[in-house]
Amino acid sequence: MDVVRVTKQVFTLTEKGTIHAGDVFLADRRLGGWMIIDGKFNGYFLHEHEAELVPEFEQMKKEVTELKKRYEQAVQVRELLQKEIDELNQERKALLLAVDKQKVVIPEEVAEAIEQIRMSGHEWELFYNDHIYQRANGSNRYFQVIADYMQKITNVKTYFSALINGYTTKEEALEEQVSHMLHEWLEAEYEGDEETDRREFAKRLVSFMRRELAQSG
Numbered sequence: 001m002d003v004v005r006v007t008k009q010v011f012t013l014t015e016k017g018t019i020h021a022g023d024v025f026l027a028d029r030r031l032g033g034w035m036i037i038d039g040k041f042n043g044y045f046l047h048e049h050e051a052e053l054v055p056e057f058e059q060m061k062k063e064v065t066e067l068k069k070r071y072e073q074a075v076q077v078r079e080l081l082q083k084e085i086d087e088l089n090q091e092r093k094a095l096l097l098a099v100d101k102q103k104v105v106i107p108e109e110v111a112e113a114i115e116q117i118r119m120s121g122h123e124w125e126l127f128y129n130d131h132i133y134q135r136a137n138g139s140n141r142y143f144q145v146i147a148d149y150m151q152k153i154t155n156v157k158t159y160f161s162a163l164i165n166g167y168t169t170k171e172e173a174l175e176e177q178v179s180h181m182l183h184e185w186l187e188a189e190y191e192g193d194e195e196t197d198r199r200e201f202a203k204r205l206v207s208f209m210r211r212e213l214a215q216s217g
Contacts, residue, residue: 002027003057004034008050016040024054092127104162108169110149113142114162126163129156174212181205 006023019041027034033047117126125131125143132150135143150159168176185201 001037002029002034003054004046004051005054006046006051016044019044019046025051027051103166103168104158105170106158106162106167107149108171109145111167111169113145114167116142117146127160177208178205181208 004025004027006019006021006025009018009021017040025034025036025041025046026038027036027046030045033045034051036042036044036046114126117123125135126146129150132143132147136147146159150156153159181201181204185197
């Protein structure tokens, strides 16, 4: 389909009237001219010496063709991206299923950040790395804490395991271990007299704390 402009007055010799120079029509290309396909002159044949292509429309056709080509390319890119997203989601699911079922020890500030984000209604963002780093770049303090933590740890499974299977902080883990040691000491028989037994327990506790401090340092 073309858009043609009449270059000279044409007498149609019909009741339809006269086609004037400058009139513009939609037309199909035919041998030796164009067949008008719109309006009351639909079906009338214009010879090549009676009309010409409208250059503005030709440019529009080229632009439409180019836009169509770009659209098709964009659709292909979108399909490829969607395929990659689906594959990443499958990998994420496999990763989450593979994490250890035990509680993970995480820093106190990371635990606080997770709780604050959950209370704000954005818990779902904790499971997507891109959201975490985007929010961190947006100066969100809690997401910055988590982003820094994820960059420091050697295995990101640790983070996802903490989200799914539960977590505890270093302080809470130490409290639990000290509580267990104290419970064992209280339940056990004295080793010698009471004063000696207390001192032995104190030595064990100090030794334990030194080891923990050395590991954390």
